[in-house]
Amino acid sequence: MxxxxxxxxxxxxxxxxxxxxxxxxxxxxxxxxxxxxxxxxxxxxxxxxxxxxxxxxxxxxxxxxxxxxxxxxxxxxxxxxxxxxxxxxxxxxxxxxxxxxxxxxxxxxxxxxxxxxxxxxxxxxxxxxxxxxxxxxxxxxxxxxxxxxxxxxxxxxxxxxxxxxxxxxxxxxxxxxxxxYDKKKKAIDVKKELEYLDATIVDSRKLMERLSQELPSPVRKIEDVDRLIAESKSRLDDLKKTKDIKSESISSLDHLMGNLRRRHHELSSEEASLESKISSSTQIRDEIFSEIETLNLNEEARRAFTSFSDICSSPSCGMFMASADSYGKSLLYLKDQIKDLEIATSSNIQKAESIVTEKQFIERQIADLAQQRGLAEREAGIEIFIEAISKIASEVFELGLEKSKLEKYEQQKTSHFELMEKRENTLTLEDSLQTSRxxxxxxxxxxxxxxxxxxxxxxxxxxxxxxxxxxxxxxxxxxxxxxxxxxxxxxxxxxxxxxxxxxxxxxxxxxxxxxxxxxxxxxxxxxxxxxxxxxxxxxxxxxxxxxxxxxxxxxxxxxxxxxxxxxxxxxxxxxxxxxxxxxxxxxxxxxxxxx
Missing domain, CATH: 3.40.50.300 (P-loop containing nucleotide triphosphate hydrolases)
Structure with missing residues (x-):
């Protein structure tokens, strides 16, 4: 105001x-x-x-x-x-x-x-x-x-x-x-709201993960996809207006191969990054296992000490209680780390396999286009020209699908963050309705x-x-x-x-x-x-x-x-x-x- x-x-x-x-x-x-x-x-x-x-x-x-x-x-x-x-x-x-x-x-x-x-x-x-x-x-x-x-x-x-x-x-x-004044009634309503938000957030996260899996890896920005669509449409317009069918066909095939090679390079970079992460995770996992082995040895030594009556004469002796508690917490923490690493490594391996498959598909496309380019150089037939138009139109369609998936993912991401923020506000409200407000x-x-x-x-x-x-x-x-x-x-x-x-x-x-x-x-x-x-x-x-x-x-x-x-x-x-x-x-x- x-x-x-x-x-x-x-x-x-x-x-x-x-x-x-x-x-x-x-x-x-x-x-x-x-x-x-x-x-x-x-x-x-x-x-x-x-x-x-x-x-x-x-x-x-x-x-x-x-x-x-x-x-x-x-x-x-x-x-x-x-x-x-x-x-x-x-x-x-x-x-x-x-x-x-x-x-x-x-x-x-x-x-x-x-x-x-x-x-x-x-x-x-x-x-x-x-x-x-x-x-x-x-x-x-x-x-x-x-x-x-x-x-x-x-x-x-x-x-x-x-x-x-x-x-x-x-x-x-x-x-x-x-x-x-309406604290009790409000507390019940807030609890129901939290339960609803929790369930909605779980569903929203699952949907966001599913939409994420449908995106190509590495994920491109919507602006980059828009730029590629504009370039391909411009190329398509040039083809429709051209009178030199042969040179335009070769140029269009070169344009398509250039885009595919750039994409192949991006995938190779992403693959190398994932392989590095997988390798690092394996190394960290081995180090954690070494930590666990050291903890186990220390625990065995503690048990040996407690067996000597000269050191701990009472059955309820608490001399090593803190050490025992520390062992249990440390072991649990390390096992949780291994679990998280295994989940992340599994996800990275799946992404790497998906990238290998996509790279192979792109390599086949490049080989096909190279073959068509060779034919176009030797012949001046209308078939190659039509094929070039078809390829570019197909690329525009695929890029449009990719953009649509990116927009859906971004919308869902925004919606998910709004749900999370609403849940945080509701949690604050619930805290205020408790005795420890x-x-x-x-x-x-x-x-x-x-x-x-x-x-x-x-x-x-x-x-x-x-x-x-x-x-x-x-x-x-x-x-x-x-x-x-x-x-x-x-x-x-x-x-x-x-x-x-x-x-x-x-x-x-x-x-x-x-x-x-x-x-x-x-x-x-x-x-x-x-x-x-x-x-x-x-x-x-x-x-x-x-x-x-x-x-x-x-x-x-x-x-x-x-x-x-x-x-x-x-x-x-x-x-x-x-x-x-x-x-x-x-x-x-x-x-x-x-x-």
Whole structure:
């Protein structure tokens, strides 16, 4: 999801409007003095996405509606929300129909579906079911002016979902819920899905192996086959147009023999490679047998030692227990290696035999063509010409069959990998539904990555007295060495919060399938962060935005980022106010540059 434009609509002729304000593709900066109306514009963005916002009375009185245009999966959505106490939000798309929502729950379901996010029922603090409200996700990517810089996650209303911060972070990062209301039912469904996928993958692998066996060895690329088909068709067209039957017949026969000789050379190279592999496998197999013989000798020696009472007087003596265990594991490992080698060698021998057969067939074809070429040199008969056309047409047909087999194999290969990926995702989901859900490798990796990224962003912000030994706990909250956020004060707390949100934003946008591609700041506490540190932070966020097709939006009073006209936008107040320029003004009110 990316933002395109924002507009505040006036309530009447004397009301306030903003005009349509376009977002930059990477950075959007609202730069103005305090009291110019930056915060209402920032709030209006989140308001259109379902967040509860308490606007001041003058905004409610003079403004009718906020309109936000966004792109979701390359489709434009226009979200219009009436400013007031009741929830009234309309969504328009490029289709002629529109959807109007009068409660946050229905709108959340719509947004979750549009963004391809899961909508598993979660558990409330009262142990009742609830959907993941979309507005509960927004504080992960939006920091408001008051509470946003004092907590990692600061929703405008008290959290009502059990472990709400953890649940929303999991949802944003694409992980299964921590507390699923339908966990038991889902676990059964997931198990059935896994069984189905296992069976399907087995069938898919068998089909892929069968298609692989039908391919010639060595396997050519589809592009190479296309090139050969094009050459043969061109040769066939030349034959049809020629008037010199004899020379064209000889040339076509030479062309066919050249292709066959190239193929014969490729097969010979593949045969030599296979023979080398077979020879190496035999040598390795002999070496493994020697290892097994050595292991057996060592085991016999161990048994001889244990038979002496002076060394091991007790029948239950455990002196050589570790050695016995090691012997058993090593022997099993070596036997498994021999089994794998035998399977690979058998396969290579079959391929080599197949290549020998194909080489013999090609050699016979070359001999036949050479004989026909000799006849063509001595005679000028039409029969040789027809034979040449027939041979080339046959070659085109054979190459077409080969291409068809290659395409089927590649399609099956792609389908097989998709099944494997789906199975991995289902396994991750199954792990999350077990009691040991925190041991899911994907979640553990995310926790490690989040901690590392957060340390990097603390360096960018030049944060002092904050440990870089960051551990993310099971609730996905950072622990800075031995400290939690609550005991950190002043600018260090603001920097820590900024580092966390930047790290989460970077990890989410690194995933091309994540819909969260916008990070919004309402006036970072510039009195607590040096200009240079804030500039380094925004510059680093700009790099992430450019790399990951994302947006960063922030308002500022003293710090001013130097924008790039190609990727950034700067919103300046356009209406003359009593004391200073304002972002909202009346219809007909002259813009600031006209006064």
């Amino acid at each position: 990316k933002f395109e434009s924002l507009e505040i609509i006036q309530s009447n002729q004397s009301g306030w409007r903003s005009g349509e304000l376009e977002f930059g593709s990477a950075i959007t900066q609202l730069y103005a003095k305090n009291g110019s109306g930056k915060t209402p514009l920032i709030q209006a963005m989140m308001f259109c996405l379902g967040l509860h916002v308490q606007f001041r009375d003058d905004i409610v009185r003079n403004c009718k509606m906020a309109r936000l245009k966004v792109l979701i999966n390359k489709k434009r959505f226009t979200l219009e929300r009436m400013i007031g106490d009741t929830f009234d939000l309309t969504v328009k798309t490029e289709d002629p129909t529109e959807s109007r929502f009068y409660n946050e729950e229905d709108f959340s379901k719509f947004m979750l579906k549009s963004l391809n996010l899961r909508s598993d029922r979660l558990v409330t603090n009262g142990n009742t079911p609830t959907i993941p409200y979309f507005s509960a996700l927004l504080p992960l990517f939006y920091l408001d002016q008051d509470q946003g810089y004092s907590e990692y996650y600061s929703p405008p209303r008290p959290g009502f979902i059990k472990d709400q911060f953890s649940e929303m972070t999991r949802l944003a990062a694409g992980f299964p819920p921590q507390h699923s 925190e041991q899911s490798p994907d979640i553990l990796k995310f926790r490690i990555d989040l901690g590392q990224k957060m340390a990097e962003w603390l360096d960018i912000l030049n944060s002092k007295n904050i440990s870089r030994d960051i551990r993310i706990d099971s609730d996905l909250k950072p622990i800075l060495g031995t400290e939690k956020l609550g005991i950190i004060k002043g600018s260090s707390k603001a920097r820590t919060v900024l580092a966390f949100h930047a790290a989460l934003f970077e990890l989410c946008t690194n995933n091309p399938n994540s819909p969260f591609r916008v990070l919004v700041f309402d006036t970072p506490r510039q009195q607590e962060i040096h200009w240079e540190d804030l500039d380094a932070y925004i510059q680093a966020l700009k790099s992430v935005a450019l790399r990951n097709n994302a947006q960063v939006i922030f308002s500022t009073t003293s710090y001013q980022y130097e924008i790039n006209a190609e990727t950034d936008k700067e919103w300046l107040p356009q209406f003359a106010g009593v004391e200073q320029p304002m972002y909202l003004g009346k219809i007909g009110q002259p813009p600031i540059d006209a006064t």
